[in-house]
Amino acid sequence: MAQRRSMKPKLPGSEYQNFLKTQWWLGLKFGTNFTQPNPGERYSSIVPINYDTELLEKNYKNFSEPGVHIGLDLSFYHKGFSIAMTPVYKMARYSYSSMVEWTGDTDVETFQSEYKVTQTASFIEVPLSLRYELIKQGKLRPYIMAGMQYSFSLSAKKETNIKHTDFITGTPQTYDGGTVTVDVKDEFQNYFGALGGLGFGWDVGNIRTILEVSYSYGLSSITDTNQRYSENQLATLGETNDETKINGVNASLSVVFPLRYIDKTFSSR
Numbered sequence: 585m586a587q588r589r590s591m592k593p594k595l596p597g598s599e600y601q602n603f604l605k606t607q608w609w610l611g612l613k614f615g616t617n618f619t620q621p622n623p624g625e626r627y628s629s630i631v632p633i634n635y636d637t638e639l640l641e642k643n644y645k646n647f648s649e650p651g652v653h654i655g656l657d658l659s660f661y662h663k664g665f666s667i668a669m670t671p672v673y674k675m676a677r678y679s680y681s682s683m684v685e686w687t688g689d690t691d692v693e694t695f696q697s698e699y700k701v702t703q704t705a706s707f708i709e710v711p712l713s714l715r716y717e718l719i720k721q722g723k724l725r726p727y728i729m730a731g732m733q734y735s736f737s738l739s740a741k742k743e744t745n746i747k748h749t750d751f752i753t754g755t756p757q758t759y760d761g762g763t764v765t766v767d768v769k770d771e772f773q774n775y776f777g778a779l780g781g782l783g784f785g786w787d788v789g790n791i792r793t794i795l796e797v798s799y800s801y802g803l804s805s806i807t808d809t810n811q812r813y814s815e816n817q818l819a820t821l822g823e824t825n826d827e828t829k830i831n832g833v834n835a836s837l838s839v840v841f842p843l844r845y846i847d848k849t850f851s852s853r
Contacts, residue, residue: 605663606661607662607842607843607844608658608659608661608842609657609661609792609840609842609843610656610658610840610841611657611839612654612656612657613653613837615652615654616651616835617651617652617832617833617834618649618651618833619649619677619830620646620832621644621646621680621829623644623827624826624827625809626640626642627824627825627827628822629820629821629822640682641682642680642681642682643681643682644678647833649677649678651674652675653672653673653709653836654672656672657838665715666716666717667713667715669712670711670836671708672708673706673707673709675705676706676830677703677704677705678703679702679703680703681699683697683699684696684697685697691751692752692753693752694751696749696751698746699745699822700744700745701743701745701823704741704742704743705739705806706737707736709734709736710734710735710736711732711779712731714729715728716729723786724784724786724787725787726782726783727785728782729783729798730781731780732779733777733778735777735806737774737775737806740772741765741766742818744765744818744821744823745763746760748760766815766818770811770814771808771814772807773807775805775806775829776804777804777829777831778801779800779801780798781797781798781799782796783797791840792841793839796836796837797834797836798833798834798836799831799834800832802829804829805827805828806829807825807826809826812824
């Protein structure tokens with residue numbers, strides 16, 4: 585019986601504690617995001633003569649369009665602290681509207697064009713963050729995190745819905761001006777930002793599920809304003825990009841596995 589007890593798989597006490605205190609985790613991460621555009625310097629392809637340029641400014645909508653992200657979750661954990669790198673493919677979306685109005689000497693000599701734009705941009709985003717566990721024992725481990733991220737521009741597409749209103753008959757007549765969709769990759773660039781958030785890990789067997797909510801704050805513009813007139817099809821409509829930074833709310837789910845289980849030092853004996 586004594587021999588049978590000694591044959592049960594068991595890690596020595598010191599090695600088992602070290603295994604819990606220090607660990608590499610790797611897995612998949614996916615989720616959704618909502619973008620808050622933060623315009624800086626404003627631009628238009630129309631130069632006003634007898635009215636204020638502020639009338640041409642775009643009206644941005646915050647957190648109105650959902651995006652997605654998917655990638656890897658890699659972290660090194662030691663005594664409550666984790667250094668995490670989570671590279672993802674990220675598609676961000678936001679929308680805005682603007683209006684151009686032509687007027688004559690009378691009220692009926694008025695013509696309006698309204699533009700509703702949905703902007704989609706894709707990036708390879710590489711966040712580097714520090715996590716701190718608030719509870720270091722048990723299956724449920726909440727944590728707070730903060731860090732920086734750099735995003736590499738991949739592609740961008742702009743969809744513009746146009747509506748015209750003519751007052752010439754005395755009664756406003758509104759009709760559809762069509763939809764213009766163009767590739768505007770050259771008008772976007774790499775950018776960087778800061779992030780912070782909270783989450784918790786839940787251990788089931790050898791698998792850890794991580795739910796995380798973070799807020800990212802853009803520190804540089806995603807638009808290359810030197811290329812803002814490169815798409816003539818949109819420039820003739822009065823539509824061009826402002827200098828735009830983006831903030832965002834990101835919700836993610838990760839499923840990760842400990843890498844040190846493959847280390848023979850910690851195999852069962």
